[in-house]
Amino acid sequence: MTNVTLTALTPALAEQLRQVTVADDQVVFSGQPAEFIDLNDPAIDVHVIMADDQVAGMFRIDRGFHTHHQFAARAIYGLRTFLVDQSLQGRGIAKACCAQLRAYLTDLYPEAEAIMLTVNLRNPLAYRAYISGGFVDTGAQYMDGGAGPQNILKLPLNINHETA
Known part of the structure; x- marks a missing residue:
């Protein structure tokens, strides 16, 4: 079984992350890590x-997600660029x-009520991974994605907050 852990990006990890790649058919959904480091x-x-002390992938947390997505309240952060090496x-x-x-x-983000993301309808494997991790499909779709319609998912973080 693979031991998976999460950590913030450091300069040493950034160099290793530059070696991570996704398949050509997945770039439309996430891009390549080197674009975002x-x-x-x-x-x-x-x-x-x-994964087992090896850099396996990345994700970004966007604390300004609400400024780009009308469906997100101010205390909702965005999960973006979630990817695992091919x-x-x-x-x-x-x-x-x-x-x-x-x-x-x-x-890490005690002030955040929830995390939201959009996942392309053509990416069912990612959708299932998010749902299995506790994300809930809001039933709404985001239509402004460059790769087509996307489901909007939400992961409540702090039960002391009221989530929108």
Whole structure:
């Protein structure tokens, strides 16, 4: 069984993350990690997915998600650019990561009520990984994605908050 852990991006991990790639047919959904490592957006934090002490993938938390998505309230952060290296896919890493997200993100972002994301209708494997990790399908769709319609999913973080 693969041991999956989550951690914030460090300079040493950034160099390893540059070696992570996704398959050509998945780039439309996530892009390649190297595109996002050096972006200087103060509202976005990069996190690394580790599998057995090896960099396996990444995701970004967008604290300004509400400024780009009408459906998100101010205290809702966005999960973006979630990906696992193409050579490590099919080992349950994404599912294990999703199962840890609520606890990991609640500790790091206690002010956040929930995490939301959009997942392309043509990406059912990602959809299932998110749902298995506790995300709930809101029943709404985001139509402004460059790769087509997307389901809007939500993961409540702090039960002391009222989620919108």
